[in-house]
Structure formats: C-alpha cells, structure tokens
Amino acid sequence: MNNMIGKVCLxxxxxxxxxxxxxxxxxxxxxTVIMVARSQVRGEAxxxxxxxxxxxxxxxxxxxxxSSMASIRELADTVQANYGRLDVxxxxxxxxxNQREVSVxxxxxxxxxNHLNYFLLTNLLLDLLKASAPxxxxxxxxxxHVGAKIHFDDIMMAQKYRSxxxxxxxxxxxxxxxxxxxxxxxxxxxxxxxxxxxxxxTEFATGQxxxxxxxxxxxxxxxxxxxxxxxxxxxxxxxxVEGISxxxxxxxxxxxxxxxxxxxxxxxxxxxxxxxxxxxx
Ligand SMILES: NC(=O)c1ccc[n+]([C@@H]2O[C@H](COP(=O)([O-])OP(=O)(O)OC[C@H]3O[C@@H](n4cnc5c(N)ncnc54)[C@H](OP(=O)(O)O)[C@@H]3O)[C@@H](O)[C@H]2O)c1
Numbered sequence: 575m576n577n578m579i580g581k582v583c584l585x586x587x588x589x590x591x592x593x594x595x596x597x598x599x600x601x602x603x604x605x606t607v608i609m610v611a612r613s614q615v616r617g618e619a620x621x622x623x624x625x626x627x628x629x630x631x632x633x634x635x636x637x638x639x640x641s642s643m644a645s646i647r648e649l650a651d652t653v654q655a656n657y658g659r660l661d662v663x664x665x666x667x668x669x670x671x672n673q674r675e676v677s678v679x680x681x682x683x684x685x686x687x688n689h690l691n692y693f694l695l696t697n698l699l700l701d702l703l704k705a706s707a708p709x710x711x712x713x714x715x716x717x718x719h720v721g722a723k724i725h726f727d728d729i730m731m732a733q734k735y736r737s738x739x740x741x742x743x744x745x746x747x748x749x750x751x752x753x754x755x756x757x758x759x760x761x762x763x764x765x766x767x768x769x770x771x772x773x774x775x776t777e778f779a780t781g782q783x784x785x786x787x788x789x790x791x792x793x794x795x796x797x798x799x800x801x802x803x804x805x806x807x808x809x810x811x812x813x814x815v816e817g818i819s820x821x822x823x824x825x826x827x828x829x830x831x832x833x834x835x836x837x838x839x840x841x842x843x844x845x846x847x848x849x850x851x852x853x854x855x
Contacts, residue, residue, distance in 0.1 A: 579604035587667030591776030595803035601628035650698035672783035674735035688744030707763025715748035756820030765819035774802030
C-alpha cells in the first residue's frame, strides 16, 4: 500500500473522474502527487478532498489549460523548476466535443487536447523522467480507437467534422504515440503504456449533445470512476508491470489494439506532424 513513498507522480485532469481517483489513490500509497487542472475552483476543491482522504500533505495543484501549447510549456517549466524528479506521468485529461471547436493555437480541440497535449507534455518532461528512471508514462486511451484512422489529409477535420470520429482519431493517436515512444525509450528505464479504462460514469461527454445524451442513458450500466481508474493506477504503481513497455492494457491485462495502431510508418508520420504542430521540431 505504501509502495509509492518517495515517488513523484503527475496526473492531468486530476480534479474529476478517473484522474481524481488516480491522484487520490497514488497519494494514499504515499506518493507526492502533482495534480493538474485548468480551473482553480475545481482544482482546489479536489485538492482539499484528496488531502483529506489520503491524510497526506504531499499533494499539490498546478493549473494549466492543456489544449494550449503555451500553457503546457509553462506547466512543464514549473515542474522542472520545482521538482527534482518525476517518476510517473499519467496523461489522463481529455474530452469529446459535439461541435467542432478550435484551440487558442487554431487546432481542432479534440486533437489538441487529447493528443498534442499528451505528446508535448511528455516530450517536455522526458529528460526529468529519464533522470528519475525507472520511471513510467501512462497514457489513457480508449477502445474508441478501434475503426478510427489518422486523417493526414485533414488532421484538423476542417472539411468534415464528426465528434466521434475526431475522438477516435485522437485515441488512436494516443496508442500510436505510446508505441512509438516506447520504441524510442528502449533501454532508457522509462516505460510507456496505454490503456482503455472501460465505459465509466464520469463527467465525460457531459453537455456534449448527442454523445452526452447517450452517456446519460447508459450511465447505470457503466463502471464507477473508482473501478474505471484501476488500470491506470495499476500501470502507474504496480511492481507487476515494472519494465513492461509499449503495451495497451484493459482490465489490468495487456490486450491487442487495432491493426493500424501497430503501423510504424503511420506512427512515425504522426510523430513528425506532432513535432511540427507543437513546435518541438
Ligand atoms: N469515461 C469513459 O467512459 C472513458 C472511456 C474511455 C476513455 N476515457 C478517457 O479517460 C480520460 C479521463 O476522462 P474521464 O472519463 O475521467 O472524464 P472527466 O470526468 O470529464 O474528466 C476529464 C478531466 O480532464 C480535464 N480537462 C478537460 N479539458 C481540459 C483542458 N483544456 N485543460 C486541462 N484539463 C482539462 C477536466 O477538467 P474540467 O473539470 O475542468 O473539465 C477533467 O479533470 C480521458 O482521456 C478520456 O478520453 C474515458
């Protein structure tokens, strides 16, 4: 239960849903937890709740809008300046958007928040993770990636926007990114894995038209946030997965992802495009 003492874990989207449960359980295991949220009010409410539930004062809150590349850079700078190490990065914040929205950088919102955010934050924190090895990167993806493709001809879906297609593309991007990252990190002591949490009754899709309505309808049949968060908590903390990298998990077990997610040419093309869009190139 206390196997995370001395470790520093960063969890994005930590004020709600599965991110909040993940932050709380890692704090209960003794970790120093950096919670990332975009709203000070919601972030502080969750911070108080988690400090009380975990009886730990090693939980801190950082604010960032993870759909903004500048805000992600500020967040990474703050982490580098204030924490001597980073043992676990849980990329969890995400969403689905009923209507096409555009981020401050002019990017389609689902792609910016669900993929470019994971890509940029991870790359900016990579040196710190490597210096803290053994370290872990956990990317929350989804089974919604099945049947999706990367629209290289219209990555921002400006010509034809469908919310579920945009979401599927972003979640496929999470898995392609995880596999490519794991290949690049081989031998570094830093692992990267992705996961599907299950269908979970969180705030996901709330207020997002048709998807929100569907989610409301099936809510009684979904997992609780506590149940849904278990695979990401397992990947972040369990000795069972020490050294395991480049896998996609569901229910705490490695499972197959879609055929295209294993296509290294697609993964490399997406990596290069992501470097250009985030200014890392
Ligand atoms: N729920 C499911 O059935 C399901 C299934 C498969 C995968 N997933 C994935 O699981 C992850 C967690 O989702 P959840 O179900 O726990 O949803 P949730 O309850 O809606 O939580 C999402 C979190 O992301 C944060 N967030 C959203 N936009 C942000 C932004 N621009 N900047 C910073 N933070 C932002 C939210 O903050 P606010 O409170 O400020 O909005 C919230 O803390 C997502 O990656 C989702 O794609 C969910």
